[in-house]
Every structure is written in C-alpha cells, then in structure tokens.
Amino acid sequence: MRDHEKTAVIKIPLNVSLESEEILDGQSRICNWLYNQLLDRANALRDEYRNTQNPEVVKVLYTERGLRNLIPPLKKEKPFLKVVHSSPLKNAALRLSNAIQTYQKSRKGKRKNKDTGWPRFRSWSEGWFSLLYDEPNKGYRLKGSSLILSLGRGIDKKQRYVSTFLEETKPLKGKEIRNLRIVKQLGKFYAVFTVRLSLPAPKKVTKAIALDPNHKNLAYGVATDQQSIEISSPSWLKRTDRRLDELIAKRDRCKRKSQKRITDYNSYWIPSRRWKKFNEKIENLRRKRRDQTKTFLFTIAQALYKQYDLVAIGDYAPDGTGETKAMRRSMNNQSLIGRFKEVLSWVSLKSGKQFHEFDEKGTTRTCHSCGYVVEGGLSPEIRHWDCPGCYSYHIRDENAAKNGLIRVLRDLNIENLVPCSGLASQERWAWRALPSGVVATLRGQCRNTVAASRNSNDDVIVVDQNLSIKFAQL
Ligand SMILES: [Zn+2]
Structure with missing residues (x-):
C-alpha cells in the first residue's frame, strides 16, 4: 500500500492586540489599494490592445506574472508600498492576473460560468483583503503558539514585525506548511494554513x-x-x-x-x-x-x-x-x-x-x-x-x-x-x-x-x- 499526498487547509483563530490589528488592517488596505491600482492599469492596457493589437500589451496583461512585474517600478513611485512584505504585495498582483485569466478562459470556453466577468474594483470596507504568504517560512515565522509576520522594510530599510498568537497549535503538529493566509472575518483574525499530508491509500x-x-x-x-x-x-x-x-x-x-x-x-x-x-x-x-x-x-x-x-x-x-x-x-x-x-x-x-x-x-x-x-x-x-x-x-x-x-x-x-x-x-x-x-x-x-x-x-x-x-x- 502506497501512501498518497494531499493538501489540507487548517484555519486557526488568531489573538491580535489592538495595535497589531491596526497594523494588519493597514497592510490589507495597501494590498487592496495595489490591486485597484493594477486593475486601473489593466483596464487602460485592455483599451490600448483593442486599438493597437500591440503584442507587448499581451505580455503584461494576459500572462501569469505580467502585472506582478509592474510592482518594483511602482514601489519607487509610491514608497508607502514598501511597508508591506513582498509576498502579500506580489500576491495582490497574481490574484488580479488570475482573475483576468479566469475571465479569458470563460470567454474562450462555452461560457459555462456566466458569473466570471472582467475583474472589478474592490472595496476594502466590504471585504478585508487577505494577506497571502505563499512560500514556506517566507514572511512569517512560527514559534510555539506565536506567529510572527514580517512587514516590509520601509524606506529606512529597517525590519519590522507584528506578533500574533495562534489559539491552538495542535492541528499543525507534524504537518508541512505550504503557505499561510491571514484573513479577517467579522472582526476576527484567522491564520489559514495550507499543509501537506501523506495519507494512506x-x-x-x-x-x-x-x-x-x-x-x-x-x-x-x-x-x-x-x-x-x-x-x-x-x-x-x-x-x-x-x-x-x-x-x-x-x-x-x-x-x-x-x-x-x-x-x-x-x-x-x-x-x-x-x-x-x-x-x-x-x-x-x-x-x-x-x-x-x-x-x-x-x-x-x-x-x-x-x-x-x-x-x-x-x-x-x-x-x-x-x-x-x-x-x-x-x-x-x-x-x-x-x-x-x-x-x-x-x-x-x-x-x-x-x-x-x-x-x-x-x-x-x-x-x-x-x-x-x-x-x-x-x-x-x-x-x-x-x-x-x-x-x-x-x-x-x-x-x-x-x-x-x-x-x-x-x-x-x-x-x-x-x-x-x-x-x-x-x-x-x-x-x-x-x-x-x-x-x-x-x-x-x-x-x-x-x-x-x-x-x-x-x-x-x-x-x-x-x-x-x-x-x-x-
Ligand atoms: Zn411496507
């Protein structure tokens, strides 16, 4: 009998101090801002492509990482982006590219899913923009029940952190963490871990x-x-x-x-x-x-x-x-x-x-x-x-x-x-x-x-x- 691998999602409530809550809200707001900013660019590029059929536009708009590559120059223009860790920022761009690709696929397909329209601007007050750390141990550190999130280095290049506490750690025991998403639902923070498990056949x-x-x-x-x-x-x-x-x-x-x-x-x-x-x-x-x-x-x-x-x-x-x-x-x-x-x-x-x-x-x-x-x-x-x-x-x-x-x-x-x-x-x-x-x-x-x-x-x-x-x- 061979074991097979599977990923599972484990959601654990987080204890966050008022001060940390403000910081995390700020991080989420900035990611939301970036998403909208990139969408604004994407909309302009889409119009441009319709008029010019410029193949360079396709590279930015319709590839997996095209929009992500706009972040470094944007950081120079808007230094406040630097207070957010690069992972959640990058993922705000990837999320938008993904939404565009889903839309493209649904257009090419038989329009099975009619709900997938062109992405729309997101309102932060209506939905907290989640912070995704998609690489193991990059941007976060787990020590006992304390979960330390790295923020961006800012303009002064100083490393900043925010400490949060997991309400339980038992579900994570012995599991390999693939990524971490911080979400806020009804005013409460959660750490959502994707873990890899090996399971019996x-x-x-x-x-x-x-x-x-x-x-x-x-x-x-x-x-x-x-x-x-x-x-x-x-x-x-x-x-x-x-x-x-x-x-x-x-x-x-x-x-x-x-x-x-x-x-x-x-x-x-x-x-x-x-x-x-x-x-x-x-x-x-x-x-x-x-x-x-x-x-x-x-x-x-x-x-x-x-x-x-x-x-x-x-x-x-x-x-x-x-x-x-x-x-x-x-x-x-x-x-x-x-x-x-x-x-x-x-x-x-x-x-x-x-x-x-x-x-x-x-x-x-x-x-x-x-x-x-x-x-x-x-x-x-x-x-x-x-x-x-x-x-x-x-x-x-x-x-x-x-x-x-x-x-x-x-x-x-x-x-x-x-x-x-x-x-x-x-x-x-x-x-x-x-x-x-x-x-x-x-x-x-x-x-x-x-x-x-x-x-x-x-x-x-x-x-x-x-x-x-x-x-x-x-
Ligand atoms: Zn009977």
Missing part, C-alpha cells in the same frame, strides 16, 4: 453504515453487519447554549459604544468595561463549546471508522419552520451535523476509509421493505409505525437509515455487502460519547441491560482502541 469497503441525521438524536445508523446504532446528541450542548443566550442578553444591555477614540488616521468606539467583561465570558464559553463539540464529534467518528470502512450520511437540512427558538435550535443542530460531516470526511481520509453523502429525500416516509410511500410524510412525533402496504413494523429512524443504506449501496455499486438475510437489525445499540470514548449499550432484546446501566459498568461496552468490542455479560 483507500481500503476496500467490506462493512458499511448509513446514518440518518435528525433532531431526536445526532444520527441513527444501520449497517451491513445487521447492527443499528442510535447516537445521542451531546446533552451538555443545550445547557451551554442556554448559558450563552443569558450572557449575550446581559452583554447587549451594556454600552457597546462607550468612548470615542481618535487617532491620526481615523476614529473608533470602544465598549464599556462591563460590555467587555461579558464579551470575554462569551468568547471563552464559545471556545469551550467549540472544543467540546470537536472532541465529541471526533470520538464518534473514530468509533464509527473503527468498525466500518464506509460511513455514509444523509444530506439533512431542517425545514426551518416553527417559532424562533425551535428554529435556532434546529439551526444549531444543522451546524453540528455540518461539522460532523467534515469530521467524518477528515477521519476517513486519515484512516484510508470512505465517506459518502446520500440524498435522503423521502427516506423517512418510504417503507424500506415494500416501497410503500406514506402520503404527506410522517409527522415528527411518530416514532414507530406499521406499513399499510406490507404490515411491517418500523422504528421511524431505523427505517429511514435502512432506506439510506439501500441508496448508498446502490450509488456505490456495492450491493453485494448485504447479507443473505437482508437488512434486518439483529442488534440495536445506543451510543453515548464520553471524554473516555464511546459507551455503547445493547438494546432491544436486552432491555434489562439498558435499565441496569445506570449503576453498573459491567453492561457497558467501550469501543476501545483496537477495534474490538468488549461486552461483559451480566
């Missing part, structure tokens, strides 16, 4: 599970080994969200615009101390929520891939109806499912296994056994139903997941994985993720086991590191 699928995501639990899975698994949602998430709502309400009663500060360049408001205090609490809780959710999702994903070579999940989207609170809860759940998909696809890549997303339209209302479709669908409170077509008894989510599994096996042409006895669930499990791992309890035929699980560890199965499942009989 994909393994053959012999066992598969299809998951039906929904709002009663995180997901309900049915597998080709005739096991079904109900994965509970994280119980603490609701409590955390309630606490967050309280804090946000408290913060928003304080003054956001408390004092006006005026600098040489601009003016801005600073919030009151109470506002800041609550905001800090909110940020901390959000960070905690993010970390805990991540651990939760990884624990589940790893346990699933220990047992199965293929994990498939429905393309769930909540209907968004109902009152505001329910809607928001369903939005939260949607983003949880969204992240779950990302985590699954990531864990599958790392373990040489497979991930697949299937169209789950109609999976709930259709009997997996005879194909009978319930007119108008099943309302959410119906957890069990009898099929009017073939009189089969269905557990709502299990039937949906079975339909999903049938679709997945058909989509991927691996229907031979279904055992002769079909998809009947022989064992029903309930999974709960704890920091120590997944706790699985057997259901259905062993109802007593579930009931006893509260006081005893004997009936608890931990999906351990070695893929084996231990079940201590009562």
Whole structure:
C-alpha cells in the first residue's frame, strides 16, 4: 500500500492586540489599494490592445506574472508600498492576473460560468483583503503558539514585525506548511494554513453504515453487519447554549459604544468595561463549546471508522419552520451535523476509509421493505409505525437509515455487502460519547441491560482502541 499526498487547509483563530490589528488592517488596505491600482492599469492596457493589437500589451496583461512585474517600478513611485512584505504585495498582483485569466478562459470556453466577468474594483470596507504568504517560512515565522509576520522594510530599510498568537497549535503538529493566509472575518483574525499530508491509500469497503441525521438524536445508523446504532446528541450542548443566550442578553444591555477614540488616521468606539467583561465570558464559553463539540464529534467518528470502512450520511437540512427558538435550535443542530460531516470526511481520509453523502429525500416516509410511500410524510412525533402496504413494523429512524443504506449501496455499486438475510437489525445499540470514548449499550432484546446501566459498568461496552468490542455479560 502506497501512501498518497494531499493538501489540507487548517484555519486557526488568531489573538491580535489592538495595535497589531491596526497594523494588519493597514497592510490589507495597501494590498487592496495595489490591486485597484493594477486593475486601473489593466483596464487602460485592455483599451490600448483593442486599438493597437500591440503584442507587448499581451505580455503584461494576459500572462501569469505580467502585472506582478509592474510592482518594483511602482514601489519607487509610491514608497508607502514598501511597508508591506513582498509576498502579500506580489500576491495582490497574481490574484488580479488570475482573475483576468479566469475571465479569458470563460470567454474562450462555452461560457459555462456566466458569473466570471472582467475583474472589478474592490472595496476594502466590504471585504478585508487577505494577506497571502505563499512560500514556506517566507514572511512569517512560527514559534510555539506565536506567529510572527514580517512587514516590509520601509524606506529606512529597517525590519519590522507584528506578533500574533495562534489559539491552538495542535492541528499543525507534524504537518508541512505550504503557505499561510491571514484573513479577517467579522472582526476576527484567522491564520489559514495550507499543509501537506501523506495519507494512506483507500481500503476496500467490506462493512458499511448509513446514518440518518435528525433532531431526536445526532444520527441513527444501520449497517451491513445487521447492527443499528442510535447516537445521542451531546446533552451538555443545550445547557451551554442556554448559558450563552443569558450572557449575550446581559452583554447587549451594556454600552457597546462607550468612548470615542481618535487617532491620526481615523476614529473608533470602544465598549464599556462591563460590555467587555461579558464579551470575554462569551468568547471563552464559545471556545469551550467549540472544543467540546470537536472532541465529541471526533470520538464518534473514530468509533464509527473503527468498525466500518464506509460511513455514509444523509444530506439533512431542517425545514426551518416553527417559532424562533425551535428554529435556532434546529439551526444549531444543522451546524453540528455540518461539522460532523467534515469530521467524518477528515477521519476517513486519515484512516484510508470512505465517506459518502446520500440524498435522503423521502427516506423517512418510504417503507424500506415494500416501497410503500406514506402520503404527506410522517409527522415528527411518530416514532414507530406499521406499513399499510406490507404490515411491517418500523422504528421511524431505523427505517429511514435502512432506506439510506439501500441508496448508498446502490450509488456505490456495492450491493453485494448485504447479507443473505437482508437488512434486518439483529442488534440495536445506543451510543453515548464520553471524554473516555464511546459507551455503547445493547438494546432491544436486552432491555434489562439498558435499565441496569445506570449503576453498573459491567453492561457497558467501550469501543476501545483496537477495534474490538468488549461486552461483559451480566
Ligand atoms: Zn411496507
């Protein structure tokens, strides 16, 4: 088995002091200015070419590096460009050349993508111009959690830096960084690293599970080994969200615009101390929520891939109806499912296994056994139903997941994985993720086991590191 290489993108929040923020904003503004300046030139060159067909113009306008070569003379003319490191400056030009080339290609092609017009001027206030350092370790230095960015040498040729701090460094561990992009989104800075990974070659699928995501639990899975698994949602998430709502309400009663500060360049408001205090609490809780959710999702994903070579999940989207609170809860759940998909696809890549997303339209209302479709669908409170077509008894989510599994096996042409006895669930499990791992309890035929699980560890199965499942009989 040969490993293959892949690049991945890792986005990490950055802690930036107010002073550094001003500097980074300045760098971004200058890159934005340069982009517009070069676009201005490009527009003139385009007109010139239309009139003269001068081949020299083509060299500047339509090549990969033509516009970039205009930067050195421009730096002499506009010395303020020198305060920005050469990498982000160069990339402002490359970005424009790239946009022009995309436009050219879309014109030559069959205009598949009608949105690609000639590039337009960019407004800095509408979008922070990202700073791209496209060569490894050029223009930036990573030391522990501190990320030091080099600025331009300026007119006095003095080296200048700005220090920022990565909120976490673990995702970068052992990975080769190819490039770094600094972005600012909704007032928050992020370092976006492109890294190179070597990954195991994909393994053959012999066992598969299809998951039906929904709002009663995180997901309900049915597998080709005739096991079904109900994965509970994280119980603490609701409590955390309630606490967050309280804090946000408290913060928003304080003054956001408390004092006006005026600098040489601009003016801005600073919030009151109470506002800041609550905001800090909110940020901390959000960070905690993010970390805990991540651990939760990884624990589940790893346990699933220990047992199965293929994990498939429905393309769930909540209907968004109902009152505001329910809607928001369903939005939260949607983003949880969204992240779950990302985590699954990531864990599958790392373990040489497979991930697949299937169209789950109609999976709930259709009997997996005879194909009978319930007119108008099943309302959410119906957890069990009898099929009017073939009189089969269905557990709502299990039937949906079975339909999903049938679709997945058909989509991927691996229907031979279904055992002769079909998809009947022989064992029903309930999974709960704890920091120590997944706790699985057997259901259905062993109802007593579930009931006893509260006081005893004997009936608890931990999906351990070695893929084996231990079940201590009562
Ligand atoms: Zn039926």
